[in-house]
Amino acid sequence: MEKAKISASQLFILMILFQLSNSLLIPLAINAGRDSWLAIIIAMIVSIFLFSVYQALYQYYPALLPTDYMEKLIGKVFGRTLAFLYILFFLFSAARVLREFGVMLLSLAFPETPLFVMSALLILVVVYTVYKGIEVVARTGELLFVVMGLLGLFLLLLIAISGLIDISNLKPFLEEPSKVIKTAFTETLYVPFGEIIVFTMIFPYLNQARKLKKTAIFAIGTTGVILALTMALNISVLGLALTERALFPLLSTIQSIEVGEFLERVDVIFVLILVIGGFFKVSVYVYGAVIGTASLFNIKEPSRLAYPLGMVVLLLSMIVANNYPQHLQEGLKVFPLYAQLPFQVIIPVLLLIIAFFKNKKT
Amino acid sequence: MSYRKFLKKMNRKEQSQDLEKDDPKSIDTSLTENLNIIKEKTGNSPDIIIRIISFGHDPKVRTAIIYADGLVDNPTINEYLVESMENNVQEKLHGKDPFTILSEKVVALGSVKTAKDWDSLFQSLLSGDTVILMDGKNEALIGSTKGGERRSIEQPDSEVSIRGSKEGFTESIATNISLVRRIINNPNLWVEPMNLGKQTKTDVSIMYINGIADNDTVEEVRHRLRRVNLDSILDSGYIEQVIEDESIGLFPTIIHTERPDAAAGNLLEGRIAIFVNGSPNALIVPAVMIQFFQTPEDYYMRFPISTFIRQLRVLMYLISLIGPALYVAITTYHQEMIPTGLLIIIASQTDSVPFPAIVEALIMEVTFEILREAGLRMPNKISSTISIVGALVIGQGAIQAGIVSPAMVIVVSVTAIASLATPSYDIAISARLIRFAFMLSAAIAGFYGIILGLIMLTVHLVSLRSFGVPYISPLAPFEPGNIKDTILRAPLWALNERPKFLSAKNRVRQGKNQRPQVPMSQGMVRADTKEGDKNEF
Numbered sequence: 001m002e003k004a005k006i007s008a009s010q011l012f013i014l015m016i017l018f019q020l021s022n023s024l025l026i027p028l029a030i031n032a033g034r035d036s037w038l039a040i041i042i043a044m045i046v047s048i049f050l051f052s053v054y055q056a057l058y059q060y061y062p063a064l065l066p067t068d069y070m071e072k073l074i075g076k077v078f079g080r081t082l083a084f085l086y087i088l089f090f091l092f093s094a095a096r097v098l099r100e101f102g103v104m105l106l107s108l109a110f111p112e113t114p115l116f117v118m119s120a121l122l123i124l125v126v127v128y129t130v131y132k133g134i135e136v137v138a139r140t141g142e143l144l145f146v147v148m149g150l151l152g153l154f155l156l157l158l159i160a161i162s163g164l165i166d167i168s169n170l171k172p173f174l175e176e177p178s179k180v181i182k183t184a185f186t187e188t189l190y191v192p193f194g195e196i197i198v199f200t201m202i203f204p205y206l207n208q209a210r211k212l213k214k215t216a217i218f219a220i221g222t223t224g225v226i227l228a229l230t231m232a233l234n235i236s237v238l239g240l241a242l243t244e245r246a247l248f249p250l251l252s253t254i255q256s257i258e259v260g261e262f263l264e265r266v267d268v269i270f271v272l273i274l275v276i277g278g279f280f281k282v283s284v285y286v287y288g289a290v291i292g293t294a295s296l297f298n299i300k301e302p303s304r305l306a307y308p309l310g311m312v313v314l315l316l317s318m319i320v321a322n323n324y325p326q327h328l329q330e331g332l333k334v335f336p337l338y339a340q341l342p343f344q345v346i347i348p349v350l351l352l353i354i355a356f357f358k359n360k361k362t
Numbered sequence: 363m364s365y366r367k368f369l370k371k372m373n374r375k376e377q378s379q380d381l382e383k384d385d386p387k388s389i390d391t392s393l394t395e396n397l398n399i400i401k402e403k404t405g406n407s408p409d410i411i412i413r414i415i416s417f418g419h420d421p422k423v424r425t426a427i428i429y430a431d432g433l434v435d436n437p438t439i440n441e442y443l444v445e446s447m448e449n450n451v452q453e454k455l456h457g458k459d460p461f462t463i464l465s466e467k468v469v470a471l472g473s474v475k476t477a478k479d480w481d482s483l484f485q486s487l488l489s490g491d492t493v494i495l496m497d498g499k500n501e502a503l504i505g506s507t508k509g510g511e512r513r514s515i516e517q518p519d520s521e522v523s524i525r526g527s528k529e530g531f532t533e534s535i536a537t538n539i540s541l542v543r544r545i546i547n548n549p550n551l552w553v554e555p556m557n558l559g560k561q562t563k564t565d566v567s568i569m570y571i572n573g574i575a576d577n578d579t580v581e582e583v584r585h586r587l588r589r590v591n592l593d594s595i596l597d598s599g600y601i602e603q604v605i606e607d608e609s610i611g612l613f614p615t616i617i618h619t620e621r622p623d624a625a626a627g628n629l630l631e632g633r634i635a636i637f638v639n640g641s642p643n644a645l646i647v648p649a650v651m652i653q654f655f656q657t658p659e660d661y662y663m664r665f666p667i668s669t670f671i672r673q674l675r676v677l678m679y680l681i682s683l684i685g686p687a688l689y690v691a692i693t694t695y696h697q698e699m700i701p702t703g704l705l706i707i708i709a710s711q712t713d714s715v716p717f718p719a720i721v722e723a724l725i726m727e728v729t730f731e732i733l734r735e736a737g738l739r740m741p742n743k744i745s746s747t748i749s750i751v752g753a754l755v756i757g758q759g760a761i762q763a764g765i766v767s768p769a770m771v772i773v774v775s776v777t778a779i780a781s782l783a784t785p786s787y788d789i790a791i792s793a794r795l796i797r798f799a800f801m802l803s804a805a806i807a808g809f810y811g812i813i814l815g816l817i818m819l820t821v822h823l824v825s826l827r828s829f830g831v832p833y834i835s836p837l838a839p840f841e842p843g844n845i846k847d848t849i850l851r852a853p854l855w856a857l858n859e860r861p862k863f864l865s866a867k868n869r870v871r872q873g874k875n876q877r878p879q880v881p882m883s884q885g886m887v888r889a890d891t892k893e894g895d896k897n898e899f
Contacts (some may be wrong), residue, residue: 009840021419105810109695113807121807132825138822139838144817265698268809275813 001065001204001295002133002302008211010138013145015199015219016226017248018263018284020148023192023227025248025270027234032183034240037228044224047193048217053348054196055213058203058330059300060355066200067292073354080142080296082347087292089343091309093286095316096331098122101278102317104248105326108271117318119317122275126283127310131303134205137283144276151269152226158257158266164237190336192227193220194344286313316334388479393424393497400428403484410487416467417496423460424497435509442470443492443505461499469494473506484562508536515541518620518642520787525662530620532600535565535639541622542569546629550574556587559595565639566601569625572634576865579829583634583647585653598641605647607827612795614788615828617649624658632865648829648864652837652848654789655679660851668851675784676849682781682793682820686723687800687812689773693719695808704790711767720805722766726774731754734778835863853877 006014032039051265061069067086071079102119110118131138159165174180196216206212234249237256246252251270289309321327390396397412405408409431417425427443446468465474470563472593477483477493478528483502487493490508507713515537518530526863531538539553566587570580586605595601598618606615618626620642625635636645645817660668692699693708700708731751737745756774760766777797796819798821836844844861846852855876860869 007839077633109808112812118807118810121811121814124815125821128818129821132821136821136825138835139832140817140821142840143820143824143834266697268696270811272813275810276817277815278813 001291004133004135004205005207006134006138006202006205007207007217009123010142011199011202011206012215012219012285013141014138014202014280015196015216016223016278017145017148017280018085018140018199019192019195019220020226021192021281022097022274023275024230025104025250025274026100027243027246027249027305028192028227028231029183029188030231030244031187032180033175034172034235035174035176036182036183036235037232038174039180039184039188040222040228040231042180043188043193044220044228046184046189047196047224048220050189050194050345050348051196051216053311053352054200054203055216057348057352057355058200058212059261060359062209063204065204065295067296068354070351071199071356073351074350083292083296086343087248087289087296089339090201090285090289091313091316092284092320092339093195093198094289094313095280095320096327096335097278097285097314097318098317099327101274101282101330103327104274105271107247108251108274110266116318119314122278122282123310123314125279126286126313127306129279129283130287130306130310133303134202134287134291137287144280148273149278151272155254155257155266155269158259159233159237159253162257162259164253164256165233166236166239169236170232185287186336187332190340190344192223194323194340196220197344197348198285198288201291202284250277282313289313379746387481389477389483389495389500389502391498391500393426393495396495397426397428399480399779403480413444415444417447417464417474418460425464426495427492428495429492429507430488430490433488433510434492434507436470438507438509439492443494443507446470448494450485461496461501461503464494465503469503469505471505471507475504477502477504485557488563493640498678501770521619521621521624521657521785523621523657525658526659527621527623529622531622531625531642531644533640533642535567535637538622538637538642538644539567539569542625542629542635545626546571551629554584558587558590558592558601560591562591562596564595566595567637569629569635569637571629571632573867574630574860575630575634576867578635579648579864582829583636587636595638596640598636598638598643600643601636601638602645607829611822611826612792613651613823613826613833614654614786614792615649615826615833617646617653617786618643618788619646620644621658627661629657630871631860647830649833650828650831650835650863651789651823651833654786655784655849657785661854665851665853669849670853672849678780678783679789679793682777682790683797684786684800684804684812684816685780686727686773686797687804687815689770690719690723690801691804691808691812694805708769709769711769714764715767716764717766718805719770720801722770723774723801726756726760726766726770727777727801729760730774730778731794802818806818831863 025333027036029036029039029043057069059068061072064072067083070086072084073079074082102115105118106113106115129140199216203212204302206215230250234253235243237253238246238249242248242252248270250273251267254266254270257266284311286306290302290305293299293305293309299305321330372651374486376544390399390440399410400410411429411431413427415425415427416422425447427439437443437740447464455835465476472773473494477486478501483493483504486504490510492505492507494503494505496503512534513532513533515529515557517528521530529541530809531541543551544588550572552570552572556566557563558566558569568580568587587601590601590604592600592604602618608615617628625644625646629635633646633648636647638645654694656670660672663671693712697705703803704853712719717725733748733756737748737752740748761768761771781790781793784793802816803815807814824832824834824838832839835841841862843859844863847857855878858871858874858876860871
């Protein structure tokens with residue numbers, strides 16, 4: 001662990017930025033059709049229970065990183081192996097986000113630039129940030145959060161005065177409840193809500209431990225509401241068919257803005273949201289991996305790991321899939337089942353049970 | 363490791379060599395001997411004036427007055443030393459100590475002290491004091507006679523004000539300290555003197571308000587100043603470079619001002635001022651970035667106007683940072699953002715220009731930088747030549763020759779004016795360099811490059827500290843209570859607290875109800891209200 005402290009409001013902002021990130025842009029929970037917003041809300045509520053598991057574990061070891069207390073819970077060999085697997089999971093998740101981000105950028109504005117260049121530029125900034133430590137990440141968050149907020153309000157205003165919103169697109173309500181439930185539990189719960197597992201690496205830095213519960217739940221709730229509203233907005237502006245087909249529904253929504261003949265192409269706002277979001281998600285994941293590695297292998301200067309691990313993420317992002325459809329397929333079928341479900345849900349629950357019995361005895 | 367050890371050894375050797383000099387440490391009893399030592403040590407310089415007077419009567423005592431010509435106030439020496447001593451020639455000395463009589467009765471100066479060692483004697487002599495040596499006494503009397511030719515108090519050049527005080531600091535440290543004292547009439551305004559610079563022995567003073575400034579920060583400033591071991595200190599810039607937190611970055615983490623009112627305002631917020639003799643700039647620490655966009659006049663004006671101007675300054679800084687980069691990005695990658703009509707015009711203009719936008723931008727920016735630097739160091743008489751050449755070269759020649767497009771000229775000019783309009787030269791100059799990095803990143807990756815650049819800049823800025831205070835306070839880390847005086851400027855009556863990041867204690871600045879209490883409400887007033895009532899129910 002590095003010697004640093006972050007405040008509750010900084011954690012709140014980081015969690016929101018981290019979760020919104022790419023989820024704002026993709027057709028989130030679109031398998032639930034018109035009721036995707038409902039699926040998001042359900043997943044959000046369930047994820048609060050999931051968070052309670054993380055929080056309960058944190059309460060047992062408020063000053064320790066998960067990679068440290070795993071060793072205490074299940075022994076040296078298993079604990080360290082598990083911690084190592086978690087680090088790999090963070091790196092892999094970072095690589096997946098980076099890949100997605102790079103592809104989005106290419107398809108948006110830079111069709112002729114190689115993917116590697118785009119990703120490398122972002123990783124450069126990420127490495128620089130992570131090198132500076134969690135306090136700097138948090139403070140950067142505070143400033144960029146204001147930018148994101150202003151942009152969001154501006155967009156909302158533009159969409160509202162363009163008269164694009166058609167509520168009837170959202171009807172009929174609750175056509176297929178089973179689909180909604182299935183989407184919520186098989187997709188949305190893991191991305192973006194379950195991803196807060198990486199924040200267990202950051203919780204120990206909080207300067208007021210008792211504020212954690214309120215802050216995190218509030219952050220999850222806010223994210224859920226914003227995401228649900230965004231999807232509802234997309235569908236009400238574009239209609240279900242168009243939203244389903246769009247690679248980035250938010251982009252299509254923004255592109256349909258037309259105010260007074262001159263405010264037409266405000267795509268750059270989308271690029272801004274995309275870059276800021278991508279930057280934060282990758283940064284937090286890489287930070288989790290860096291600080292975990294440092295504590296696992298007892299490295300004196302964690303900062304030095306930022307550069308090599310950043311390179312690992314960059315290379316992983318290039319080889320993680322042959323092409324984008326394959327990447328999406330992995331993201332929907334393979335990754336949730338074999339990586340996210342165990343790492344985000346099963347292992348924390350098991351660890352909590354072990355922690356409960358261990359601490360009961362003593 | 364071994365290299366470090368080696369360095370340490372070297373250091374120790376150097377120090378011990380310093381000590382080995384076989385100079386006499388303390389003053390001798392023989393006057394002739396003493397005068398010889400002074401002559402020898404100053405290399406017989408003609409501006410060290412030694413005057414020998416016989417003092418007293420029965421027995422006479424040989425006394426020498428020694429001073430440095432030009433550093434002292436001549437009338438003072440003539441009137442209060444020489445004359446006074448000659449008038450007292452008749453004093454009977456036998457049985458009494460002539461030195462005591464001299465110091466108590468004869469020398470009619472404001473401040474008199476004694477010295478026994480050569481170091482402090484020379485220190486005083488060369489800073490403008492007068493030294494009096496007496497035969498048979500191994501002690502020197504030092505009278506304060508500082509004076510000589512100096513620049514008078516003038517209006518500061520770099521920080522012009524419309525409304526505020528027109529006084530500016532001068533090169534004399536005593537004058538500068540007094541200028542601040544005149545504003546803050548408070549015994550808690552403490553000054554700590556120091557002598558820095560191995561050769562120059564420059565006077566340096568720390569000034570702060572005891573009880574408002576944070577003790578730890580004051581101690582930190584002391585500590586950093588004490589370890590200064592430079593050969594010479596010719597300007598406050600020397601000190602600045604060896605005590606700042608980030609010495610290799612582009613952003614200033616110490617603010618300097620030429621205005622006593624700005625210094626006083628900062629002291630009252632809990633900051634610490636450092637004065638250096640010979641420099642008309644006071645250093646002020648800790649500095650936060652937002653200060654570089656503020657001027658003391660912001661507090662003298664009505665608050666909505668100050669708020670607007672402050673935000674305008676931040677906007678101008680942003681323009682001077684990314685103005686040309688935006689143009690490069692839009693014309694290279696994002697043409698669809700330009701309204702079609704304008705796009706056609708720009709396209710027809712750039713059609714005749716053989717270079718890509720980035721090369722155009724670089725040519726123009728470099729040309730402008732050259733013109734600006736040339737104009738800065740130019741004697742006034744030929745500066746008009748530069749402006750004519752500049753206007754013709756940039757304005758017309760370049761376009762007609764087909765080297766750059768007219769749109770680019772506009773962008774570069776706006777950027778140039780924006781960077782000149784930033785109130786602090788220190789922060790504006792950082793933008794001048796970073797601008798080129800932004801232009802390159804825009805040429806490589808368009809908006810994406812600019813956004814990444816801005817994120818990187820943000821990360822760099824939030825990682826900076828100035829004497830322990832985060833550089834972007836109070837915005838990040840966010841402190842809701844201190845937001846009132848940042849890019850906003852709340853009404854004066856609402857600025858009740860000092861910045862939290864500067865001092866944890868004594869934060870209450872003023873009384874609570876400083877808002878003007880007007881006798882009548884400005885809303886509708888009932889007819890039966892008596893004068894003086896506040897129309898409250």
